[in-house]
Amino acid sequence: MKTDVWQGTLALMVLKTLESLGSLHGYGIARRIEQTSGEQLSVNYGTLYPALLKLEQEGYIASEWGVSDNNRKAKYYKLTRAGRKRLLEQAREWEQTTSIVARFLSPATSTGNGGAS
C-alpha cells in the first residue's frame, strides 16, 4: 500500500526535484517523487496541483506552457531564485529536525552525546 505524500514535505520535494531536473511538468514532478521514494509514495493531482499553485503564488517557482517529449502541450515549472534560497533553508531545517528526532529515537547514542555536550 502506497502512502499519500505528506503535505508539509511535498513542497520541499517539489523544490528539490526542480533543482535537480530543471524545468519539468506536473506529471513529471509526480513521477519523479514517486520514483525517488522507491514507489512508496503516491502523488495525486488533488494534492500536487494546489501545492504547485501555492509555490507559484509565493514566487518560489514559475510556470510556462511548453511542449513535452511526445509533442503534447504541457505546463512546465522551474525554480526561481527565491525558490533556490527557500530550498536551501528548508533543507537545512529538515536536516536539523530529522537529526534531533533521530537523537530522541536512538537512546544509546543520545546518552553518550548528552554527557559530552
Next chain:
Amino acid sequence: MRSLRALLFRIRGLFRNPAADREFDDEMAAHLEMQIADNLRSGMTEEEARRRALISTGGLESAREAYRDRQSLPLLDSLFQDLRYAGRMMTKNPGFTAVVALTLALGIGVNTAVFSVVDAALTPLPIPQPDRAVMVWTECPKRDWHHFPASIPDYEDWKASGVFSSLAMFGEDGFNLRIGNRTERVNGLRLTPDAFAVFATRPLLGRVFEPRDAHQGNDNVVILTESFWRSRFGADPSVVGKNVMLDGVPHIVAGVVPKPRFAHEDLYVPLVFLPPASTDRGSRSNVVVGRLRPGLTLESAQHRMKDISERLAREYPKADAGLSASLQPLEEALFQDAQTLVYVLLGAVGFVLLIACANIANLLMARSASRGKEMAIRAALGAGRGRIGRQLLVENMALALLGGVIAVVPAFWAIQFILSFHLDELPNTELVSLNSKVLIFNFALAAVTGILFGFAPLAQLRKTNVNDTLKQSSRNASGGVQQRLRGLFVISEIALTLVLLTAAGLILQSFLKFRAADPGYRASGVITMRVALSGPQYASSQRQLQFFNSAVERARALPGVVAAAATEELPSSDNFHASGFHIPERPATRVEDIPIALHDAATIDYFQTARIPLLRGRYFTTADREGAPAVAIIDDWTARRYWPNQDVVGKHFKMDSRQYEIVGVVGNVEPTILLAILKGRAAQVYVPVAQEPKPAMTLVVRAAGDPASLVAPIEAALRNIDADQPVFHIQTMEQARVADRAMQLLATSLLGGFAILAMLLATIGIYGVVSYSAGQRTREFGIRISLGARPSDVVALALRQGIVIMAVGIAIGLACAFALTRALSSLLYGLGATDPWTFAFTTALLAAVGLLASYIPARRQTKVDPLQALRHD
C-alpha cells in the same frame, strides 16, 4: 511577505477567471494522458491504462475544488455566496426588508446625530495641555452656591499664592463699534493680559495684551478675533495699529488672534481694575481662569486653595466668611450647562436603538420560524450548523448595514434639527457635521446591532432537528424557547418605552406648564429692545437718564402704542443684579446668612406697561427724582417673607449701603431660569431709574396690535435721538421669556418624538407576539368554541399572554423610570421628576395601547369557524 504575495493572488482569484479554469483543465488532461501513455508503454491494454491512470491520479472534481480553494479565498468566496443569497432574500421580501431597514435606520440615525453633537462638544480645547486649564470659582457651601464669580482683591490674593503659572480674570461685555458711518453692537470680553498666557494664544497679526495695557490710560487697545476681522475688516492686515471707535472712544487695534472656541466673542479689551470694585472684596462680577503650575495636581491645588480661602475668611470676615475657592477643569466647565441635556438625549437614543433591535430580533425570529423548513433542507443537503449560522448572520449583517446606509438620512435631519435651536450651552456646535468619525460610528453601530439581533434566530437554530422539521406538515415549526425569548424581547421593549414615554411626558408637561403659567406680567403684545449708551456724551448719569426718558416719550407718541417704559433688565433676562439686603432695626447677621435681593431700576410706567399689578401703596411718580428720598417697590414675596403680617409700606431697608423707603408692593414675577443658581428665592426690589440712572436699559413697549410692526418706527425714533447708539436684543416679551428655554424646548421635541417612535415599535412588537401565539392555538380555540365556550372566554384566553407581558414590562419600566427620570430634574419646570400624575398617565396610555394591540388579534380568534379550525394544521 511571501504569504502577502500569495494573498494578493488569491484575492485576484476571487474574481474568477474562466481562462484560469480552462488552463487547469488542460493541465489535468495533459497529466492524465502522460500517465496513460506511460501505462501503455508498460504493456497495458488501452482500457486498462486509462482505468489505472484515473485511479492513481485521484478524483478530478475534488482536485479541481482543492485547486480553486487554493486559487482564491474559500471563506470569502462563500461569504460572497452568502451575500448574494442575502441580497436575493431581501429583494424577495421587500416589505420585510423595508420595515427592518427603516426601523434600524431611525434607531441608528438618531444615535449618529446625538453622537456627532456630543463628539463636537467634547472636542478638546485648541490650546496646549487643556487639562491644566481650570476655572477658579467662588463658592458658598452654606448657601449651596457654586461656580460664582470672584472679586478683584480675592483674585489678586489667589494669583500671589503660587498655585497657578498664570491666572486671568475676565467678564463678558457688549460694545458699540463704529465701522465707517455705521455703529453696531458687538460681543466681547474684558480680560486681564494673563488670559493670553492661560490659553497660550499666539497672535495672527500684531501682538496680544501686555501688562501695561491693563493700566488706566493705556487701555484703549483692542484685539480682534480672526472671524470678526475677516467679516468686518475684510481680513485687511493693515488694520493693526489703526484706530477704531469702540463705545465712542478711539481704540488702537493691537492684534488679531484666532478665536479660542470657548465663547462667542468678537473682540477683547483689557480689564482695568478701578475703584470701588478693585478694593471691594464683596463685589464679584468677573470670572477667573488659570493654568496650574507645572507639577501641581488638581487635588493638591484644590487643597492649597482651601488653605488660602480659610486665611482670607479670617482676615476679611465681612466679605469672605463662609466662602471658599473651588477649581473646576475648564473643559468640564464649558460642557456643564449642556451636560444634562446631552446625557438625557444619549440615554433616549440608546433606548430607541435597543427597542428597535428588540423589535427586529422579534421579526427575524418570526420569520426564521417560517424558514425552519428551508434550514432543515439545507442541513439535510450537508450544510454544517456553523455554515447555516454564518449564512443567517451574513443575512442579518447585510440588513443591518443597509439600515446603516439609510441611517445617514435621518442622522442628517436630526443634526439639522438640533442645530436649529442654536443652543449657546452646547460647545463647538460649528464642528457638528457628518464627518468621517461620525460616519465610522454610524456603521460600527450598524454592525454591532446586526450582531446583536442577528444572534436571536441563531439561538433557535441550535434546536433544529432535521427529521422532525421535515416531517412536520405545519408551515412553521414553533418552539417554546423561541416564544419565551420573543416574550422577553417585548417585555424589554415595553419597559424601555415606558421610561421614554414618562421622560417625554414629564418634560412635555413641564413645558406646557411653563407656557401656561402666569409669569406675573402680561407678555403678549409687548415688543422690547435694548440700548447700551456709549461715548463721552453719556459720561454723566443725567445724560443717560435724559436719553431713556426721551426714548420712552417718543415711543409712547408713536401710533399704535398703548404704553412705553424702560427697565434695567427684563424679568426673564439672564443678567441680574444682586446685593445684600439689610433691615436696619434687625440685628446684623453673619455674612453667609445675609439675605440677597435682586434689584432692577425702571421708569415710572414700567409696571403699568408690563401689567405687573400694584397690591399696596403706590407706583413711582415724577416726584421720585434725584435729591428726593430714595424709594423702592418690593414684590409680594419679599413683603411676606421679611415683614410677615405687617403693613410694609413706609418701612425701610438698606442695600449697597443706601437706605430705601418702601412705597409700594407689586405682584411677584416669575424668576429667570438662571436664578436656579441662587438655590431658592431672593427678594425682588425695584428702584426708580430717576434716582439711579443706568447706561443700558431695555425699552418695553405695549402695542395695540402686532408688536412686531412697531420695531421699525421705534428704531427710527431712537436714531433720531442719537444715530450712534445701536439697538439690539429686539424681541417680543414672549420670545424673551422662552429664549432661555431653548434646551427645554429641544428636549421636549426630541424626547416626544423618540417616545412616539418607541411606542409604535412596542405596539408592533406586542401585536406580533399575541397574534402569533393566538394563531398557534387556533385549533385549541376551535375545540373550545365547539364545546360551547363563549367568545368572551376565548378572547380572555388569547389576551392572557398579552396582559402578562404588558404587566411585567410596565412593572420593570416603572421601576426604571423612577430611578432614571431624576436625571431630568434640571430640565423640569413646576413639577418633580417623579410626578405621580405623569407616571400614572403614561402608564395608562401604554397599557391601553398595548391592550388594544393584543385585543385585535385575540378578537380574531372568536371569528374562527370551529370546523375550519379543527381541520387547521
